[in-house]
Amino acid sequence: MTTEHAVPAHIPPHLIRNFDLWAELTAQGENAYAWAAKLHQSMPPIFWVPSLGFLPGTWIPRRSADLRRILQDPQTFSSVGLTPYPRLLGESWRLAPLEVDPPEHAKYRALLNPLFTPKKVDALEQDIRELATQLIGQIAQSGRCDFNQDFAKPFPTLIFLKLMGWPLADQPLFQHWTQTLIKSVDPQVVTENAQAITGWIRAHIAECRKNPGDDFTSYLLASEIDGRPLTDDEMLGINFLIFIGGLDTVTSSIGLFFRHLARNPEQQAQLRVKPELIPDAVEELLRAYFIVNMRRTVTCDVQIGEATMKKGDIVLISTELANLDPEVFDAADQVDFLRSAGHAPHMAFSYGVHRCVGSHLARRELRIALELWLQLMPPFRIAADTQPRFNAYGVFGMEDLHLEWDLPSATAHAHAVQAQQVSP
Numbered sequence: 500m501t502t503e504h505a506v507p508a509h510i511p512p513h514l515i516r517n518f519d520l521w522a523e524l525t526a527q528g529e530n531a532y533a534w535a536a537k538l539h540q541s542m543p544p545i546f547w548v549p550s551l552g553f554l555p556g557t558w559i560p561r562r563s564a565d566l567r568r569i570l571q572d573p574q575t576f577s578s579v580g581l582t583p584y585p586r587l588l589g590e591s592w593r594l595a596p597l598e599v600d601p602p603e604h605a606k607y608r609a610l611l612n613p614l615f616t617p618k619k620v621d622a623l624e625q626d627i628r629e630l631a632t633q634l635i636g637q638i639a640q641s642g643r644c645d646f647n648q649d650f651a652k653p654f655p656t657l658i659f660l661k662l663m664g665w666p667l668a669d670q671p672l673f674q675h676w677t678q679t680l681i682k683s684v685d686p687q688v689v690t691e692n693a694q695a696i697t698g699w700i701r702a703h704i705a706e707c708r709k710n711p712g713d714d715f716t717s718y719l720l721a722s723e724i725d726g727r728p729l730t731d732d733e734m735l736g737i738n739f740l741i742f743i744g745g746l747d748t749v750t751s752s753i754g755l756f757f758r759h760l761a762r763n764p765e766q767q768a769q770l771r772v773k774p775e776l777i778p779d780a781v782e783e784l785l786r787a788y789f790i791v792n793m794r795r796t797v798t799c800d801v802q803i804g805e806a807t808m809k810k811g812d813i814v815l816i817s818t819e820l821a822n823l824d825p826e827v828f829d830a831a832d833q834v835d836f837l838r839s840a841g842h843a844p845h846m847a848f849s850y851g852v853h854r855c856v857g858s859h860l861a862r863r864e865l866r867i868a869l870e871l872w873l874q875l876m877p878p879f880r881i882a883a884d885t886q887p888r889f890n891a892y893g894v895f896g897m898e899d900l901h902l903e904w905d906l907p908s909a910t911a912h913a914h915a916v917q918a919q920q921v922s923p
Contacts, residue, residue, distance in 0.1 A: 505549075515546070519550050520559060520815070520817070524889075524895070525891040525892060535819045537832075545561070545803060546561075553685075556813070557815045559820070560814065561824070563824040563846070564826070566846065566850075570849065573604075576795035578793075584680075585736075587689060592733075593732070594737075596740075611741075620863050623661070626658065631867055635875050642906045644903075652750050655746075655864050660673070676699075680743065683893075700738045716734075719737060748861065749861050752785065752788070752861070755790070755896060755897060756868075758887050764878060767873070767878060767879075771873050771878075774874070776837075779838070781862060784865075785848075786828070787823075789847055790896060791894055794815055796813060797811065798810060822846055880903060887901075
């Protein structure tokens with residue numbers, strides 16, 4: 500649902516493009532990223548759209564250099580107050596550290612960094628492999644699967660809940676809340692789900708105050724900022740951010756990765772023959788199939804190219820356009836697992852002080868998912884009677900993805916799955 504918003508008087512008419520970027524990407528379906536790549540040929544370096552779903556209009560820089568400049572200047576381009584959830588609830592807490600600018604940002608980020616170090620991720624490796632193997636084993640002999648329901652949702656969600664120490668039994672409820680919260684374009688539905696999530700978090704915080712445990716929320720309750728305990732609003736905001744960030748992003752990426760391999764059997768075969776390419780493939784697929792856009796508020800008038808941005812304007816940090824920029828990536832609209840290791844880094848995990856704190860865990864989960872599927876499953880493809888459905892609202896991803904494979908070969912792979920499960 501797109502909401503009409505008035506265009507500010509200072510926006511030059513020749514820079515206005517009357518479309519909703521997220522609606523257009525969703526309408527393009529599987530062609531969304533190819534369509535986005537063509538914007539580099541048809542759009543000015545910075546243009547204005549009057550709305551993003553029910554959100555107000557925004558500047559959209561398409562060049563990677565401009566986007567990096569913006570992300571490196573939090574004084575001019577602020578992160579404060581740009582998620583709709585507290586506002587929809589009539590509350591004023593912040594999703595820290597996402598909605599906190601430097602230097603205060605570093606205090607909140609320091610609370611999260613120890614939880615997502617490479618060492619912490621290494622300690623989860625066996626759990627990640629065992630869960631992926633178990634989920635694959637449950638579908639290997641069926642010949643097809645609903646990929647989102649059978650693998651993309653439970654796999655990262657259960658790992659994340661284990662890391663957080665949150666109840667695994669609530670996995671289906673958490674998945675429903677986050678999917679509806681992030682993917683819905685109806686403000687009322689978003690509000691209702693935000694209420695449900697904040698209600699669960701507040702109840703969990705209260706329980707941890709009475710009975711501290713070995714979980715993320717108890718860790719925060721025992722932490723301090725500037726020598727003081729966290730306030731109730733700080734506790735809620737950090738838990739809410741971790742909740743929505745950890746329970747959807749890897750799910751969305753996995754769906755896009757496997758849709759690509761199902762549509763491109765030659766590249767699927769390439770990774771089966773050369774599994775040592777899988778880490779490079781993860782990076783290339785992260786570049787080619789972004790999932791998250793961010794927004795910033797202009798704090799003072801600033802000129803970037805033709806665009807005169809006024810205080811209070813909103814700027815969309817469109818990672819898809821940064822990662823598809825032909826000034827940075829040769830044949831940017833093509834997926835190439837053999838891109839030079841020295842190539843410019845992608846922006847799938849953002850850039851600057853707000854770079855994704857969970858990137859180590861995300862990379863590990865994505866790599867292991869590819870390794871084990873290609874090792875334990877036969878060649879897979881899009882199920883013949885289905886059409887994958889893409890959604891660009893909120894976190895981008897596949898809404899519907901059904902895969903199939905040939906059963907004769909699947910039997911042998913099922914035995915490999917069982918062997919993997921019992922191996923030390």
